[in-house]
Amino acid sequence: MPGFFFSHNMTELNGKEECQLAEGKIHKKKQKSFGADLKNYLKCMVPHIESGIKTSNTRNVMLSTEEVIQWSQSLEKLLASPSGQGVFREFLKSEFSEENIEFWLACEDYKKTKSDHLHGKAERIYEEFVQSDAIKQINIDYQMREATAKKAQDPTHTSFDEAQKTVYTLMERDSYPRFLKSKTYLNLLNQLQPNTSK
Numbered sequence: 001m002p003g004f005f006f007s008h009n010m011t012e013l014n015g016k017e018e019c020q021l022a023e024g025k026i027h028k029k030k031q032k033s034f035g036a037d038l039k040n041y042l043k044c045m046v047p048h049i050e051s052g053i054k055t056s057n058t059r060n061v062m063l064s065t066e067e068v069i070q071w072s073q074s075l076e077k078l079l080a081s082p083s084g085q086g087v088f089r090e091f092l093k094s095e096f097s098e099e100n101i102e103f104w105l106a107c108e109d110y111k112k113t114k115s116d117h118l119h120g121k122a123e124r125i126y127e128e129f130v131q132s133d134a135i136k137q138i139n140i141d142y143q144m145r146e147a148t149a150k151k152a153q154d155p156t157h158t159s160f161d162e163a164q165k166t167v168y169t170l171m172e173r174d175s176y177p178r179f180l181k182s183k184t185y186l187n188l189l190n191q192l193q194p195n196t197s198k
Contacts, residue, residue: 065192072180075172079104091184092175099136100167100175103129107164111157122155130163140166 063083071078071087078084085101092098106125113121129138130148140148140163151159179185 063192065189068185068188068192071185075168075176078176078179087184087188088176088179091179091182094184095175095178097175099129099138100171102136103138103167104164104171107160110160113157115157118155118157118159122152122159125160126152130160138163138167139170 067081067083071081071084078088079101085105089098089101092101103125106129110118110121110125126134126149128134129136130140130145130152131137132145144163144166148160148163
């Protein structure tokens with residue numbers, strides 16, 4: 001079973017041992033304690049959230065109340081924030097739909113790919129997310145799946161645009177409103193605004 005934390009972040013953090021302890025505890029918890037899990041994740045990802053002390057590790061991201069409030073303005077603003085992407089991905093994992101954000105991010109990366117690497121990346125994205133027996137199959141209709149398959153065979157930088165828009169709209173209409181009402185998001189706001197009435 002995959003851990004709750006992003007393993008690549010764990011190696012960069014001060015207090016690595018605390019994160020590993022928290023990770024070990026998370027495996028034993030049930031899904032109803034997801035808010036507490038997120039708090040532990042954020043304490044490790046951004047150690048200064050609760051303490052207000054900036055650590056010596058300059059790679060840490062300062063997560064502000066203003067940024068978290070901006071996430072509620074649009075899905076676009078949420079996805080423009082690396083921290084927002086991480087928190088939203090963890091929420092989608094709790095709903096067993098993380099393939100949506102993973103596909104969206106893969107498409108964003110694909111658009112920045114040099115032309116001579118397009119074919120390999122297109123094939124990987126198609127196999128992982130689009131084909132009918134894909135491990136992380138996205139929710140698109142048959143016609144779009146077929147059209148995307150044809151575009152992926154002769155790839156351009158726009159081969160996945162239509163499928164990406166569909167997945168974005170699905171997240172925007174379905175998962176994103178639930179995220180804003182979730183304990184995940186509300187607990188994070190409360191954590192950053194300790195004086196907010198609960």
